[in-house]
Amino acid sequence: MRYYDKLIFECSKKGRRGYSLPVRKYERTLKELTASLCRTLALGLPEVSEVDVVRHYTNLSQMNFGVDTGFYPLGSCTMKYNPKINEEIAAMPGFQALHPLQPAETVQGTLRICYELEQSLAAITGMAHFTLNPCAGAHGELTGLMIMRQYHMSRGDFKRTKVIVPDSAHGTNPASAAACGLDVVVVKSKENGLIDVEALKQLLNDEVAGIMMTNPNTLGLFESEIDAIARLVHGCGGLLYYDGANMNPLLGVVRPGDMGFDIMHLNLHKTFSTPHGGGGPGSGPVGVCERLLKHLPTPRVEKLQDGTFTVLHENEESAGQVSAFNGHFGILLRAYSYILMLGKQNLKYAGRFATLSANYIKESLKDCYKLPIPSICKHEFVFDGLIDDGSKVAGEGNGATTLDVAKRLLDFGYHAPTIYFPLLFHQSIMIEPTETESLETMDDFIEVMRKIAAEAATNPSYLKSAPHNAPIRRPDETTAARQPILKYADEASVN
């Protein structure tokens, strides 16, 4: 039996135990409990031996896929290798045993790390100041928009409720604007994948709070008219928000602050060495230009004249408080250590090699996969499905789709790229190799992608039934997303 074929509940055998406790010691305690505190129904826990539990969970853990097990070219997510030394530093007892309510004079080193990390992020991005408090990328977006709203309101400019978002934007952008109580207005992209500046002009007026962008944009293309866009938006009184979740390729090359952006967030868990994917803790620091400093959330670490550090807890003009304390310190620590480890002179290679890797894969596959936008890409690129999907062999409409390619990749031990995003194309496959992959790893991947394309041309039905050697084949993804069964239920354990 494979241990993951069954749920742990289904392995249960009545009366089987994984422990033994001295009965006498606990008898008295049980008697002392009043009836109202005792359960009336069986707890319904699985009855299994210790070795059953160990094998079950060890096998489940081995079904997991991560950057540490294989190539993970998930576009828009920057799944790069996170050096283990940063994990070790984050696990040092001196940091781990800290309490967030400790008086500032007992945590000077920690406050200094926060302060210096803010300074490093400001230098990397060209922003004037940072807050480390937001706990994820989307949380950073919300924080940034709260700052934007606070800025307009502090000037008595209450009409500005509209946020312009390009049609290629990451889904969190319009979602964050809506969560912040702002109205989303979409600006179209042109054929070449860049923002249509003429269309943007039509949308600008005194109700616009700002624009949310990322550059290079979601298609991995550099918005070459960014100067004009910044002038136009500032000219109408709006602010420019930069989604810096995918800052990786820009490191040491371009700075959002220099492009004219007023507010931005970073995803430390993408670019600065924190493992992610799977919903673990994240960190989305927000940077602002000088004139927005007073609207940053509290608490804030501040450096005093005598060189010591303190925490500012309240500030009337602040956009508010967005997290319990100063953010996810363990992640800040990893980022701090990663940045210092690479240093100014090496950080820029991360971005350059990430861009080189992406262009290498793109150019090596564009004769098999449709490349809707052929220009040089920045760290990720999008194919629009296969050139020859095998429809001629299988009959009209039965060709291999992007989903089939993604499923077949699993057979070869790769995590699938991002698929069906961005929404601009019907069969999007978004690939981001990052800088940490070797030429050999990328060549192997290219060979497999070419093999899959060849299979599609001659035998598309083989792709349609993939994966052939994964533990789970093709779950019903709609039902799995809409009606997930998250809790085991049988007659004995209803409750």
Ligand SMILES: *Cc1c(COP(=O)(O)O)cnc(C)c1O
């Ligand atoms: C990942 C990502 C986000 C969201 O980050 P989370 O930490 O998952 O909330 C926002 N924008 C872009 C462009 C991203 O790639």
